[in-house]
Amino acid sequence: MSNTYGNIFKISTFGESHGKALGVVVDGCPAGIDFDELFIQQELERRKPGQSKITTHRKEADSFQVLSGVFEGKTTGTPIALVIFNEDQRSKDYSHIADKYRPSHADFTYTEKYGIRDYRGGGRSSARETAARVAAGALAKLYLKTLGIDVKAYVSQVGPIKLDKSYKELDLNTIEDNILRCPDQDKAAEMIELIDQTRKKQDTIGGIVTGLAFHVPVGLGEPVFDKLHAELGKAMLSINAVKGFEYGSGFDGVEMYGSEHNDEFYVEDGRVKTKTNFSGGIQGGISNGQDIYFRVAFKPVATIMKDQDSVNESGEAVTVSGKGRHDPCVVSRAVPIVEAMTALVLADMHLRNKSSKI
Amino acid sequence: MSNTYGNIFKISTFGESHGKALGVVVDGCPAGIDFDELFIQQELERRKPGQSKITTHRKEADSFQVLSGVFEGKTTGTPIALVIFNEDQRSKDYSHIADKYRPSHADFTYTEKYGIRDYRGGGRSSARETAARVAAGALAKLYLKTLGIDVKAYVSQVGPIKLDKSYKELDLNTIEDNILRCPDQDKAAEMIELIDQTRKKQDTIGGIVTGLAFHVPVGLGEPVFDKLHAELGKAMLSINAVKGFEYGSGFDGVEMYGSEHNDEFYVEDGRVKTKTNFSGGIQGGISNGQDIYFRVAFKPVATIMKDQDSVNESGEAVTVSGKGRHDPCVVSRAVPIVEAMTALVLADMHLRNKSSKI
């Protein structure tokens, strides 16, 4: 297992879906940051289930405790442990799938790899784990705030319904104006309708989250292996249900000619800028001062309410039946997770960049 | 900078495009592997420029030397240093761009980050660096061979021309039958024609490489951050010119319903298998024994022969003119690089998995 992310701003998460608690230890957070507990709690609220009719109805309070690393309202440079105790640990709900491998879940692979598996709600493989990332990401955002860096994300596609405007043409202040976190209110209504119908069909549907970072200084990213976009890609792909990542022109850039795709430089107000930004704010793996933008593809979540064929640990054919509540589409809740991971990558890269030159 | 990749099977690459030498130190390669020098040289040949009319004509011998870590034909468990001396170090060719920022190259970001830049052929940011990866990847392939794991890649798109068959419908033994490394001979001919025309237009075009791994045992991948696909994604995104990565159903999976996308389990010959494989052989970040497949998007390379607007280090407007030879499309040469990085990820993950259980 590797539950640690980051080189300097380093996080270690722990906890299972239905275990006693989830949490994270942040080791390497610089001292002197104003520790805004309210902000961290608000970020957790954005991720938690049961927020609206398009998310799972499972209720989780998700209130966190600070166990260490903060003194008189400031970070001290020592490790910061944040813990969220689970209120709901009813194991009995999961007895019906205890020895069954749910299709496209991690049940089979965890059992094979570890020889044992906490089957309650997916255990460690549950997306519940991302609560710890959001808490740590909120702390990273507080660090980025001291640098003027701004991280945002929004839903840009649900099933086949896509936004036809780029992030530049949208009013990003309206992201939180609907339950989907989509800054195009008309499209959002369509998407919400699709999700609601999908829920009624006891099914799930995928979607895309667009990630953004503004005012990132030039110089973040560590070639050749830890290029900024490579770390962003890894961070996004490490989120449950993510199947793809592209930045700047992405997969569409494949069809362009170099003469179209190259971003010509010019100088404005004494700063070097690019006329276009197919590079997505990253050149040679290093931020170039332009907006960073990328897209993250989420598959339809595997938990559906329909019956499915599968096998159990003994290799016998079984039927897996859905039970309880399910999340018809995760993208609205994925928005704060994408932001959190982006913030963690940028915070770590900002600290790493301090050693680039004498 | 971070020029080290891997946790156990760990590589550190070094070298600039026009410096004295390129190379790699592999630290953590298990002892006892038959060190097949010829095979490593062959892999380097597959990547080297000047192979055909669709690649750059720059000539590089790319013959490597083994400085350490091999004794009587076998790896000894000690670090293996492989070095490729550059034959061609003519700096004069680059004087015309010494202080200019070439559009969509790393000239600007390197200069800002490090305060200094080896401008000869892009220095460290040149794709020449990938020769070291291919050498290390060949060694990783030799390790995977002892395990029966097979890694392959091929060109599946150039500009707008795409293969309409999946890897299952293609004869992968024909990949090397054309200079493009595309296993559909008709499509390959079309793509080669497009690349040739692009070269004549002094321009470049993007493309997609499909990566594959067969016979991967169940259990590779280290959740929650080092999921197998997250590491594959990072590894691919760290290759020059890559803009996107998707595995299994990828971005297309977004439009599917969970009931379509879920891979139902069954048992055949005593092994647990899945009926479909939208998961791309990875569930919960861990290989499940099915084929691993993914796609890597390459943008059109930034070096074109046309004049472009830009600025120099003093912030003055300048014209950047192409000179010499250029690579109209990198995908044919990217195939061995994608394979190399895949092999490195799998070798490392195989070793990491040894600690999963008692």
Place this chain on the structure above:
Amino acid sequence: MSNTYGNIFKISTFGESHGKALGVVVDGCPAGIDFDELFIQQELERRKPGQSKITTHRKEADSFQVLSGVFEGKTTGTPIALVIFNEDQRSKDYSHIADKYRPSHADFTYTEKYGIRDYRGGGRSSARETAARVAAGALAKLYLKTLGIDVKAYVSQVGPIKLDKSYKELDLNTIEDNILRCPDQDKAAEMIELIDQTRKKQDTIGGIVTGLAFHVPVGLGEPVFDKLHAELGKAMLSINAVKGFEYGSGFDGVEMYGSEHNDEFYVEDGRVKTKTNFSGGIQGGISNGQDIYFRVAFKPVATIMKDQDSVNESGEAVTVSGKGRHDPCVVSRAVPIVEAMTALVLADMHLRNKSSKI
């Protein structure tokens, strides 16, 4: 800060002396280990203050909670979080030293490095942090138990009073027979008397702990930098108040000739053994199957009850007065800490060794 130790069996500790809680996340513990809660609690009891007249009288319950990573009595391969809530968080006791730099404490260096310091009981620099190490070390011992490896430590010197017998001449089963954890009952009585007098003088005194590991298989240790004794040395030197480390012949070996010091090999019962063991069970940085033994020097702890000259944060001359209770000699409580760190090093090295050869 670096609060993470280990490469595969990796621990991250957190918590301040008078914060809400201390704890540790163990990431990389193999699945399938019987999680013996009682044993872990017993190990914590051995370290905790207030055990006897020769330790500090501060009362701490030191009972721990398991937040994650254990299911149905076994480790699951997921991160194991162990937390000890502090019962005693009275900040007022420390107001008298809030802005003073206590001599030979970390007050000055922490304030300079981080710009802020939790002054309550030394905050993060307090030896209270070692409780988390003991908990993690107990888990490492449970892993080593599955391998038959046995770790032990005992007090071999207090002030000028030394044992004149080697570990081979002592009955190690009697270590816990006295409050000092010294297997020579007569010497122990002398040492205890010295400590008691030191306490009455409101002073402190140093000592030496001898560490041992038996039945360690051949092959543990990763040259050239992570030699087994180098990691043991680092682990010991990372414990509060440690000033020196030596293994095998140690500093005394300096005065020997090679012809005396070399450990000649012979074969017994089909196993390669050494006639002498000046190597301390480690050759070339790798365990050779013989007993591992080493010595760890602890300085007199800095907290004394006498008045001392110092300065405060404003650079003014001040007097630092001792108050409350103090620990006249830490070696008895250091025994379980030395064992814990030894176990952590060996567990990590055992897992790392799995990748040495195909």
Place this chain on the structure above:
Amino acid sequence: MSNTYGNIFKISTFGESHGKALGVVVDGCPAGIDFDELFIQQELERRKPGQSKITTHRKEADSFQVLSGVFEGKTTGTPIALVIFNEDQRSKDYSHIADKYRPSHADFTYTEKYGIRDYRGGGRSSARETAARVAAGALAKLYLKTLGIDVKAYVSQVGPIKLDKSYKELDLNTIEDNILRCPDQDKAAEMIELIDQTRKKQDTIGGIVTGLAFHVPVGLGEPVFDKLHAELGKAMLSINAVKGFEYGSGFDGVEMYGSEHNDEFYVEDGRVKTKTNFSGGIQGGISNGQDIYFRVAFKPVATIMKDQDSVNESGEAVTVSGKGRHDPCVVSRAVPIVEAMTALVLADMHLRNKSSKI
């Protein structure tokens, strides 16, 4: 194997005693350092064999090549590869010990761990590997020079002959005035005589090197595991033949009372200083601005010219006979190695400290 040291200023060494070449890749050296090739060569000269009658007579040119990372006389922030080609690769000399385990060498442990061993001159376990460390350390010294930090070492004991003065009472400018690198000329003469006699006896003898660092700023060291002295200890213990490490009061501090040992603070010229320095310049694992001093114990080297009993790979009793030349005492050549490792630790810690606070 772990041939990588450092977190930010990271080195990876490679090479066997009688392989093609030795070398090091330095990844993370900041850009902009004046790359003084002559200085690096001089440092290598200080370590190389054949310098004087008290070292081995094996001749090695030890001239190095820079393969990457330097441009127009400055470091560029990219990895710096330094290589020393071996001139002397005569394998035949070692046929007599090819399958024998030399006492107190790494022959047995390497064979067991890796299943294969380059027996020529000890292969990777040879102290020849330290040449790469000295080259990298010289680069670290060039970085420290930009910060005003000064690193020194000298021989303070050979066999039973010890200096009776502390580093403060010696003229450190005279260290290089004799072939032993001992700043007490009378004692040096005695020690040299002892070494010369030991050589004639075909034997070896141990010794102690004292390490020093001056003008180290406050704040270096990363508690709780990477305390400055813990990293120094690990670095020293990773050097061939080292059996012990102590800093500040070290093992002698054990016999002191806290009231004697504590270093009281005072202010002079606006700087916080300590009256005594039993702490050795490090408190709580962090440099406090005082002189750093420590001692490193070297055992007598294992290669002697006398016959010894041993076994071979088949477990048969054999006689190991010395042949050729040997190094009667390594301490004079160890001086630059101790300095190199000290410089590497301090360079890395200086870069790590940049992230301590906002």
